[in-house]
Amino acid sequence: MTSDTTITADMPDWEKRFRAPRVLMPEWAEDAPDRSLYISNVTGTYEFYAWDRATGDRRQVTDRPNGTTDGTLSPDGEWIWWFNDKDGDEFGTWVRQPFAGGADEPATPGLEPSYPAGLAIGRDGTAVVGRSTDEDGSTIFVSRPDAAPVEIYRHRESAGVGDLSRDGTLIAVEHTEHGDSMHSSLRVVTLDGTTVAELDDTKDGTEELGLSVLGFAPVPGDTRLLVCHQRRGRWEPMIWDVADGTQQDLAIDLPGDVGAQWYPDGSALLVSHSFEARDELWRYDLAGRELVRVDTPPGSLSDASARPDGTVEYLWSSAAEPSAVRSTAVGVVLELPGLRAPRSVPVEDVWVEGPGGRIHALAQRPVGHGDGPFPTVFEVHGGPTWHDSDAFAAGPAAWLDHGFAVVRVNYRGSTGYGREWTDALKHRVGLIELEDVAAVREWAVASGLADPRRLVLSGGSWGGYLTLLGLGTQPDAWALGLAAVPVADYVTAYHDEMETLKALDRTLFGGTPEEQPERWTASSPLTYVDAVRAPVYIAAGVNDPRCPIRQIDNYVDRLAARGAVHEVYRYDAGHGSLVVAERIKQLRLELDFVRKHLP
Secondary structure, three states, rough: OOOOOOOOOOHHHHHHHHOOOOOOOOOOOOOEEEEEEEEOOOOEEOEEEEEEEOOEEEEEEOOOOOOOEEEEOOOOOEEEEEEOOOOOOOEEEEEEEEEOOOEEEEEEOOOOEEEEEEEEOEEEEEEEEEEEEEEOEEEEEEEEEOOOOEEEEOOOOOEEEEEEEEOOOOOEEEOOOOOOOOOOOEEEEOOOOOEEEEEEEOOOOOOOOOEEEEOOOOOOOOOOOEEEEEOOOEEEEEEEEEOOEOOOEOOOOOOEEEEEOOOOOOOEEOOOEEEEEEEEEEEEEOOOOEEEEEEEOOOOOOOOOOOOOOOEEEEEEEOOOOOOEEEEOOOOEEOOOOOOOOOOOOOOEEEEEEEEEEEEEEEOOOOOOOOOEEEEEEEEEEOOOOOOOOOOOHHHHHOOOOOEEEEEEEEEOOOOOOOHHOOOOOOOOOOOHHHHHHHHHHHHHHHHOOOEEEEEEEEEEEEHHHHHHHHHOOOOOOOOOEEEOOOOOOOOOOOOOOOHHHHHHHHHOOOOOOOOOHHHHHHHHHHHHHHHOOOOOEEEEEEOOOOOOOHHHHHHHHHOOOOOOOOEEEOOOOOOOOOOHHHHHHHHHHHHHHHHOOO
């Protein structure tokens, strides 16, 4: 297996990091653990690959111009399911392909295209398919072999498939029928849609406490469901027996957010612990209630899985070290031939007092470019319910190579710092996050890290939205802005975006643009576009269902009408690109724009 991406010795390190073969965490079939499925960029586009661990054979499964990253294995390992959308628009149907190879075929014949909202596959070939459309809202269908799909759930608010029990008789559904799309409730139903159990920590939408499905116990006939809750101000696991209603509080005494998954025999949990931008793993024995650390290096763990033999595989990286799939038994599990990505610069932890409490930021200093102050890129993460971590990223590393410092801010709204921190951005959407960015910016300048004349505000998705909003509401603070796939005209974005995001926005703003016009106006970058003085670069996917193109065009038209310095790059994909050459092209355009316009 070789890459068609050319890598030469004289190629700059920043480009090598994008082109270097990369593999994401393999998934393995529950009943055939030697059969695995993983994603890689080895051909220059992120696609699915089948891997037979017993023979060592690997083969490419999908091959599409804009890549494929949504897929799974059937429990018996006989079939690979993948979601077939068009050019990154996230709207399509499920297809399947034999693990050993062969033609793709419709996996759920009879179902019209939709946005995906969860998928669970049973051992008898039955599939539980979550769907979302603008017309129907959220629906769930049961699709049996050689039978027409049957609808078992429908609601206007967001909902999705959480899991299917081992014996294929119970379905866990996450839903927001109460109207708060940031805090889900749970319902367990049979395959005909009959309700078996309910769990609603929001008390019908009156309390901001969410639940999420982690998975049914991997034992036939076992009615225990592993779920995550927020009852103590953070995410942590518990076990809910949906048959008798009992709830087992695990009370895992670790700071920060805690998640979990079952060990394959159901006797223990693999606990994932996220705290202050770093991750670690633990094994929790259910019988003895004993918590034992799983040895992993310091850094970030993007994914992990316990194997049937008790070993643990995990996808690890740090800001300085590229990612690798590792095992507690054999070190690196899956390594591809070719160049390994060059190292980058470690992060420094920064804590700054802000208007809503202490703000955690990650700072990196360029090597070999003097002592500073440096031109500095404030790389603002998306989500917004996400957080930057001590993880390897080719984009920030490229700026460091070019002599820039990089600062990333886990503003209010970020995950990993407790429920109150995540939920704080409601109603003053965007403005609250930018208050925290401003506080960290003041630290960066005062500490001598950042040159106040050469500050770049940059981000993608929600980070792109904050970039445009920041350029308009803090026009004196920034010398230049780089916004990828942003929200630019929030009202138009709401009317054009996918239904699940409309529900999220109604929660964030407390209503629609017509119900809360002042809030929407105050949080829309278009409101402040005439105040923007810094040159601004925008990249937009023409098929993007999350930050649609029309609202970006509205913003760009306003910039152009007054002759503001700007550039726009439109590409034929959705919310970002899975093509390595396209990612390199976009970063090169950003570098050229900065060279041209930064003082």
